[in-house]
Amino acid sequence: MESENLNVNPNGEKARNFLEEIIEEDIKNGKHGGRVLTRFPPEPNGYLHIGHAKSICLNFGLAQKYGGKTNLRFDDTNPTKEDVEYVDSIKEDIQWLGFQWANEFYASDYFEQLYQWAEKLIEMDLAYVDDQSQEDIRLNRGTVTQPGKNSPFRNRSAEENLDLFRRMRAGEFPDGSRVLRAKIDMAHPNMLMRDPILYRIIHAHHHRTGDSWCIYPMYDYAHGQSDSLEQITHSICTLEFDVHRPLYDWFIEKLEIFPSKQHEFARLNLTFTVMSKRKLLQLVQEGFVSGWDDPRMPTICGLRRRGYTPESIRAFADRVGIAKRDNVIDLSLLEFCIREDLNKSAQRRMAVLNPLKVVITNFPEGKQEEIQAINNPEDEAAGKRPIYFSRELYIERDDFMENPPKKFFRLAPGTEVRLRYAYLIKCEEVIKDAEGNITELRCTYDPQSANGGSSDGRKVKGVIHWLAASHAVKAEVRLFDRLFQNEDPDDVPEGTDWKTGLNPDSLRVVEGLVEPALQEVKPLDHFQFERLGYFSVDYDSKPGHLVFNRTATLKDSWAKIADK
């Protein structure tokens, strides 16, 4: 769990982000007795994504660092959008990431208290029932440059307001007919302070409170007070809530309740990635992906299925940093984090995605040789496993070129390469079918070249992966690429649907060959298929039908050389 912070101050201390500075200052001043309590407050209206992961790591990480705790609170104030399906997935994802909340709360737990406070505000002449239509409320709010106009219902007596508000709760009025608003200032330069709506009438079934309510509090009226009820010390949210802060403070001040403080940080943006829940939902509903956990999705469950580890996501959250300026993180940083983790932990296996048959003409027919292959060169404790060498083999089709360019140091007619952990082989003959397609290579091997040696001390630059024909089983291999082809997926030509930016090649399924022992694996086990990248076992995989997802490619320097 200990995350490395790479930024170091000149005095050698770890660099702090601005939130850590605020908290340390608060602790120093004895605020709340040095207590730190944060919260992660998702609305259960969708699955969590990598942006939420940043927020989770921040909220839980801060509490851990300063000896505090973190609550999980579902912001379930809008019954028309929310569902228990999302509640369950959110809890699962947070735990998978490696965090445990101190308490599981729901904004709906506080509906009665919130209601009582609303009556109090009415009695204080700080709230009123407005009968204006939704349209009129919008019109009379003014614009960012023009002040709004007072509602004709703004000066109702407290008695009348109380009566009306109680009847709203009792269900006497239809949806949209009336709202409860705070009485602040219709000319306030901050639009949020122009008599914000506190309650609206929604005759809908709520996933937790059922049908006991037909009026529901708005976010602004629920969030700060929920923080306050839980005695949250540091309420951390994203930048767009910045303009809500005066209102957050207004309720706490007028109600004279626990003074939670809101702090804002910049949300995560990733190149080639859409992060909006609304858009991700659209991709799912319109069938562009197989579901919220499609391995191409930036959701936590999608990344998990893709083979990302919790450690890699936490490391990523740590490296992107926390600040208040808008940012777009390069996707290559996320890829770096998963490679860094998997390089250390993933066992190596042989696999061939696009097989080309090779016959070793000077190797006896029927003979089989056992070779000990290293499981993970980065981790000696991972040990070795047997693989088998025989006369008939498969190599990767891309590892042979009939007319190789300069600097291609794999197999070509007359050249020699090493088969990883096995022998040096030399290509003697290329067999083709009637159409001229290469169907087979005839090679000879150097019997003296085991264990990295050779008969005369010669070395070769190329080392390729391979599989004995007798020791290879078929597997479905899913290769993924980014879902969107533009660096900024929202940057599409005027008037075009945002989905025009989808990458048509984001999924490729191939039938490959893998080591037979791979039949024993279970979902989410991960491996590095030598030279092909990191792969993990899909949920769909079963003994008769192996399915692997490519988590990440290896860094490919050949691609750059070939480009030049």
Add this chain to the structure above:
RNA sequence: UGACCUAUGGUGUAAUGGCAGCACAGCAGAUUUUGGUUCUGUUAGUCUAGGUUCGAGUCCUGGUAGGUCAACCA
């Protein structure tokens, strides 16, 4: 045409009035039975104009640029 937030290499993020550093990406080299890893080196930055100060990325003022706000969403 309002209020608020923000501005440091290509991308992020430090420097809390005192040598502009780190990571990713890029480039070059060494090692390597993975064109991987590891190691070394390297390119590249304080939006702008003033002011305060012995000294400004940092403080002040103006400008410029980007973002947020006009749901009975959160």
